[in-house]
Amino acid sequence: MLRVDAEAIDSAYKFQSAVNISDVRFEWGRLAVTLVSGEDRKTVIVRFPCVVGFRLLDEGDLLDFWPTCSAENGWLFLIKGNGWFDLEATRQGFTREKGQGVLEYFVASQNSCLSVLSGEPPEVEVFSI
Template identity: 60%
Template sequence: MQRVIATSIETPWVFQSGTDIMSVHLEWGELAITLMSGGDRKVAVVRFSEIIGFRFLDEGDLLEFWPACAAAQGWLFRIEENGWFDLEASRPGFIRSEVKGLSEYFVASQNGCVSVLTGDLPKVEIWPI
């Protein structure tokens, strides 16, 4: 198993306690992932457009993403190597493996993680609760 190489993306808020994914919503080509941290009394919404695909898995099924995507590093990451995209690209039927401008992002939380393949940068909003 190869370890993932990832870069933490700086966001407007650094959670001081663990986060949970509250919802994953796809509508009209935009994916919105809502996270909440009760200890911080904040909600973060990260939005992706130009969605190619996404998956939600329990963090226990994504051991190759640790420690690169551990909570101490943040909660939003750009995956550089050995992520879901590379796994899909190893299949002969994955025709997007040669598409330029496609990026993989990873949203980490205590109750699950979302991998996103997109042609655009994520947009983050932070709200008090």
């Protein structure tokens, strides 16, 4: 099993307790992901403005991403290698190639995790509950 090569993206907020994805909304090529932490009393919305694809899975099905993408390292990551994009690239029917301006991001939470292929970096907005 290959481990993912990733780096945490510094965001406007670092959660102090467990975080969960509460909403994923895809509309016209844009993806908005809402994360909440009851103890922190914070809600974060991550917007990906130019999405090529995304997948949402239980964290137990993404053990290749641990420990690199664990909560102690952050919640938003840029995947540099051995992630979902590289897995898809092994399929004959997958026609995208690296270097075409598509980057892979990973949103980690307690209840599920989200992989996103996007042509632009995400925007992060923090709200108090």
